[in-house]
Amino acid sequence: MEAPRLAPTMSSPGSPCEEVLKNLSLEAIQLCERDGNKSQDSGIAEMEELPVPHNIKISNITCDSFKISWDMDSKSKDRITHYFIDLNKKENKNSNKFKHKDVPTKLVAKAVPLPMTVRGHWFLSPRTEYTVAVQTASKQVDGDYVVSEWSEIIEFCTADYSKVHLTQLLEKAEVIAGRMLKLSVFYRNQHKEYFDYIREHHGNALQPSVKDNSGSHGSPISGKLEGIFFSCNTEFNTGKPPQDSPYGRYRFEIAAEKLFNPNTNLYFGDFYCMYTAYHYVILVIAPVGSPGDEFCKQRLPQLNIKDNKFLTCDEEDGVMVYHHAQDVILEVIYTDPVDLSLGTVAEITGHQLMSLSTANAKKDPSCKTCNISVGR
Secondary structure: OOOOOOEEOOOOOOOHHHHHHHHHOOOOOOOOOOOOOOEOOOOEEEOOOOOOOEEEEEEOOOOOEEEEEEEOOOOOHHHOOEEEEEEEEHHHOOOOOOOOOOOOEEEEEEOOOOOEEEEOOOOOOOOOEEEEEEEEEEEOOOOOEEEOOOOOOEEEEOOOOOHHHHHHHHHHHHHHOOOEEEEOEEEEEEOHHHHHHHHHHOOOEEOOEEOOOOEOOOOOOOOOOEEEEEEOOOOOOOOOOOOOEOOOOEEEEEEHHHHOOOOEEEEEEEEEOOOOOOOEEEEEEEEOOOHHHHHHHHHOOEEOOOOOOOEEEEEEOOEEEEEEEOOOEEEEEEOOOEEHHHEEEEEOOOOEOHHHOOOOOEOOOOOOOOOOOOOO
């Protein structure tokens, strides 16, 4: 039996939400407040005879859905016609009362065998903590409801984007990637003190570190994947890396073939913007069979290194040739240590443009170009 989908109980006449409710044949019910106060306007009265849900279980959690089940006493169980579910973001629990709060989501569904699926990208976001409580209800002939007491409140966290969701992001990024330009090096900008520290404390080798939380909120690599950030974009008129950088005046340059070759795999990691006209694509390069490769294989769409819209390497006349997409800014994560002796470190002649830094940058949730319909 197909699990029922739930609909928010709050909608206004003519709103998209109202149309969703009509299409799903679900009823919008005005729920009473959690404190259990009765309201003549609500059309809901409390009745102890209805069983109270307990031992709530959450399972099959994705970035925009979950399954829920619970135990109930058999007393008056056959009178239950509906379930009410109170779903709230945990982060709003102790928010400032003078600030605008997210409207809590009250859900309703006809009573069906458990577990049932709660699904909806308009009220569930990826990698977000929620609280949930359940109430049973019985619809009366006059349209009013009698309800049980609320169950205990439990907490859970939604999941990251799956490969399916990332493939949707990938397809959106491909649309705006633009034509391919040649490149010959990967580069990483930092302050002089950074490179001095690498030489003194890490044996002259750049070390992978955990990726920050920049980009899509549901990205499975944020806060989990370890790697080293490199850039590869070139200036259109020179074919060389730009002389400006947001990350520091010293640049480590390394020949492209040292990091990207047939012995590495390439993965799509993310697509986002920061309230700007230009967009970023995160790619991951991992040596075949490395821990980083195994991590990405399970979570990210893999790209053909010779044929994709973002970053390619192919052999022409016995020489490896590299190209990158012109119309997106590529952020490349390499998952293994890189020895500084494989390249050069030198001071750039341009400026340090701090406004272009993407460190912990938040994605614009309103951008239609780089968002998909499963949260941000």
